[in-house]
Amino acid sequence: MTFQDQILAEVSKAVVGKPDILRRTLQVILAGGHILLEDMPGVGKTTLALAFSRALGLRWGRVQFTPDVMPSDVVGYSLYNKQTGQMEYQPGAVLCNLFLADELNRATSRTQSALLEAMEEGQVTVDGVTHPVPQPFFVIATQNPAGAAGTQPLPDSQMDRFMVKLSMGYPDPAAEVQMVRDRTGVNPIHSIQAVLTADQLTALRQQTAQVHLSEPVLQYIVALTGATRGHKLLSRGASPRCTLAVAAMARAHAVLEGRDYVLPHDVADAFPITAAHRLLLTPEADAGGAKTMAIASTILRGVPQPQVV
Numbered sequence: 001m002t003f004q005d006q007i008l009a010e011v012s013k014a015v016v017g018k019p020d021i022l023r024r025t026l027q028v029i030l031a032g033g034h035i036l037l038e039d040m041p042g043v044g045k046t047t048l049a050l051a052f053s054r055a056l057g058l059r060w061g062r063v064q065f066t067p068d069v070m071p072s073d074v075v076g077y078s079l080y081n082k083q084t085g086q087m088e089y090q091p092g093a094v095l096c097n098l099f100l101a102d103e104l105n106r107a108t109s110r111t112q113s114a115l116l117e118a119m120e121e122g123q124v125t126v127d128g129v130t131h132p133v134p135q136p137f138f139v140i141a142t143q144n145p146a147g148a149a150g151t152q153p154l155p156d157s158q159m160d161r162f163m164v165k166l167s168m169g170y171p172d173p174a175a176e177v178q179m180v181r182d183r184t185g186v187n188p189i190h191s192i193q194a195v196l197t198a199d200q201l202t203a204l205r206q207q208t209a210q211v212h213l214s215e216p217v218l219q220y221i222v223a224l225t226g227a228t229r230g231h232k233l234l235s236r237g238a239s240p241r242c243t244l245a246v247a248a249m250a251r252a253h254a255v256l257e258g259r260d261y262v263l264p265h266d267v268a269d270a271f272p273i274t275a276a277h278r279l280l281l282t283p284e285a286d287a288g289g290a291k292t293m294a295i296a297s298t299i300l301r302g303v304p305q306p307q308v309v
Contacts, residue, residue, distance in 0.1 A: 017175020
């Protein structure tokens with residue numbers, strides 16, 4: 001059994017009936033990215049994060065975001081120590097390996113932006129002093145659907161820092177029945193065993209980043225993201241950060257398929273899920289009911305795949 005099969009088998013003990021979501025989450029983790037889950041409450045988003053933290057041997061932290069959560073709750077703060085006469089840093093919740101930002105879009109913009117430095121640069125700055133976050137580090141953030149009570153949209157700059165945006169959705173009836181059975185008198189989350197250590201996961205991420213990306217495949221990625229810019233239904237196309245994200249997700253997909261080189265179909269798998277949440281519709285397209293995922297899929301069909309030997 002491969003390492004990915006072992007990880008997914010452990011996580012599946014607690015998250016039932018969502019194999020595609022679990023595999024996609026593992027793909028993002030190997031790619032070194034962050035995940036945004038948009039869904040209604042109660043479908044297992046927190047369980048997903050905790051299950052992966054256990055299976056990967058990671059220390060995790062969580063903040064339930066509300067309008068009164070302050071940036072210092074996330075990144076930490078300085079506290080005066082009377083004995084030493086110095087200010088001492090008190091770590092915030094983000095100083096962990098896996099950070100769950102629950103209902104992120106209920107927080108104020110100031111608190112939402114407190115995550116940006118940690119997500120992009122792997123550090124936080126408090127009172128002019130920089131503190132690195134533990135490695136490996138990644139964020140699983142959840143947000144309520146747009147228009148839900150007490151929410152406000154995430155800023156575009158923060159949306160762009162999430163490698164993918166996923167939705168778990170309701171389980172099918174058979175999975176829901178199994179979920180009830182599994183939780184009769186016991187919480188299956190406690191039965192999850194660590195498959196990897198944090199150091200082993202870091203090494204896997206480094207190996208994933210070295211997966212071979214040939215020149216034709218690289219040109220294919222750039223052509224896909226370039227096709228979003230100037231599209232008639234989009235007021236903003238994919239950023240260069242999206243190009244890097246597609247390449248990273250394609251490499252991770254290759255690793256999950258047991259290869260050390262990227263094929264065009266790895267890119268095709270990665271592009272829509274990586275690009276869609278970064279695209280901004282024109283007002284006319286938005287009013288007409290256009291969807292960015294459908295546009296990304298159309299672009300994927302319109303850009304020819306390279307022939308790679």
